[in-house]
Amino acid sequence: MTLLVIYDLALDKERDRLANLCLDFGLARIQYSAFLGDVSTRLKQRFINELNDRSFGTDSNIQVFLLEQDWQKRRIIVAPKSGA
Amino acid sequence: MTLLVIYDLALDKERDRLANLCLDFGLARIQYSAFLGDVSTRLKQRFINELNDRSFGTDSNIQVFLLEQDWQKRRIIVAPKSGA
Numbered sequence: 001m002t003l004l005v006i007y008d009l010a011l012d013k014e015r016d017r018l019a020n021l022c023l024d025f026g027l028a029r030i031q032y033s034a035f036l037g038d039v040s041t042r043l044k045q046r047f048i049n050e051l052n053d054r055s056f057g058t059d060s061n062i063q064v065f066l067l068e069q070d071w072q073k074r075r076i077i078v079a080p081k082s083g084a
Numbered sequence: 085m086t087l088l089v090i091y092d093l094a095l096d097k098e099r100d101r102l103a104n105l106c107l108d109f110g111l112a113r114i115q116y117s118a119f120l121g122d123v124s125t126r127l128k129q130r131f132i133n134e135l136n137d138r139s140f141g142t143d144s145n146i147q148v149f150l151l152e153q154d155w156q157k158r159r160i161i162v163a164p165k166s167g168a
Contacts, residue, residue: 004149006090008115031092031145033117061115065088065151 002067003027003044005035009060018062021050086151087111087128089119093144102146105134 005022009015019029025047027037039047044066051062089106093099103113109131111121123131128150135146 004088006115006118008117030147031090031117033092033115034090034147063114063118065149067149067151 001041001044002036002038003047004065004067005062006065007033007060007062009033009062010057014056014060017054018051018056021047021054085125085128086120086122087131088149088151089146090149091117091144091146093117093146094141098140098144101138102135102140105131105138 003025005018005027007015007018009018015033019035022029022035022037025037025039025043027035027039030036048064051064056062087109089102089111091099091102093102099117103119106113106119106121109121109123109127111119111123114120132148135148140146
């Protein structure tokens with residue numbers, strides 16, 4: 001399945017921490033605050049668990065979408081940044 | 085179907101313009117740079133057309149995901165901001 005992770009985090013260190021977690025799980029950065037990638041069901045659960053185990057500030061907002069199919073239907077309006 | 089719109093836009097006026105477009109189409113802000121909502125197929129196409137008709141800076145990145153089902157599977161790790 002495909003995970004899409006988007007986040008609003010106030011602190012640089014929290015953003016870095018979350019970005020590194022996403023990279024550890026093989027997700028690719030598609031925007032400044034968005035990561036996307038395919039993971040197994042077990043890895044997905046580990047990812048969610050690790051997110052839940054970490055503390056983030058009260059203004060933080062992290063949303064994880066499970067795109068089980070057809071995520072390729074995303075439409076990119078403007079050329080993505082390099083690496084996306 | 086459900087549209088998820090996420091964006092990286094450099095200019096305030098572009099962000100405001102895109103946010104207003106999303107609101108016009110009935111999408112709800114779920115993060116600072118993310119909108120979500122249900123639209124008909126025809127409205128979805130209008131939305132895409134309007135996005136394509138507008139010019140955004142070359143560093144801009146707007147991605148539209150079509151979540152045809154089960155978008156409720158999103159997992160919110162930290163309490164959403166008010167209105168989300």
